[in-house]
Amino acid sequence: MGKEEEVGGEGRRRxxxxxxxxxxxxxxxxxGPDMKVSEPLEGKVRDLALHGISMETNQIVADGLHISYDRHPAERNRIFLQVQVPEVGTIRAVGETxxxxxxxxxxxxxxxxxxxxxxxxxxxxLLSRYLSGGKAEFRGR
Incomplete structure (x- = not known):
């Protein structure tokens, strides 16, 4: 069974x-000891929450790194994100697929x-204020 079949389903949202x-x-x-970082990739946000995000992308593998894991499902790769949120600016987060x-x-x-x-x-x-509909003050970085 491939990784694509092992994961899936938007119905798990909390x-x-x-x-x-x-x-x-x-x-x-x-x-880990053999740390590796992919080239920068791009995607489009579908939806956003305080605890996660769904996005569309053309690439799930870059520079030999898979968006989920490389060797074992328990050793998840991390995804370093920069999300361009309207009226807020760039929100940075680290996620796992x-x-x-x-x-x-x-x-x-x-x-x-x-x-x-x-x-x-x-x-x-900032994300919490944006999601609650309030104007978030962004102090650029």
Whole structure:
């Protein structure tokens, strides 16, 4: 069974999400003694929540790194994200892939569900205000 078949399903969400059409830049990172970082990749946000994101991308493998894991499912690769959120700016987070699936059979287009594992207090506060409909003050970086 391939990785694509092992993961999947948007039905596992724990919270409400905000539909958002925005750009996301990300890198796949294998951690540990043989740490490796992929080239920068791009995608489009489908929806966003305080604890995760789903995005569309053309690439789930870059520089020999898979968006989910390389060797064993228990050793997940990390995804370093920069999400361009309207009226907020760039929110940075680190996530792990929970599921992914091909959007259209035969095409190289995927939807990926990520759970945030690291978000700064400042970025989490901005994201929370954005998701609650309040104007978030962005202090550029």
């Amino acid at each position: 919270e409400a999400r905000s539909a958002l059409r925005a750009r996301v830049r990300f890198r796949i990172v294998r951690q 929970v599921w992914y699936e091909r959007i259209t059979p035969g095409e190289s287009r995927f939807v990926v569900g990520l759970r945030f594992v690291e978000v700064s207090k400042e970025d989490r506060a």
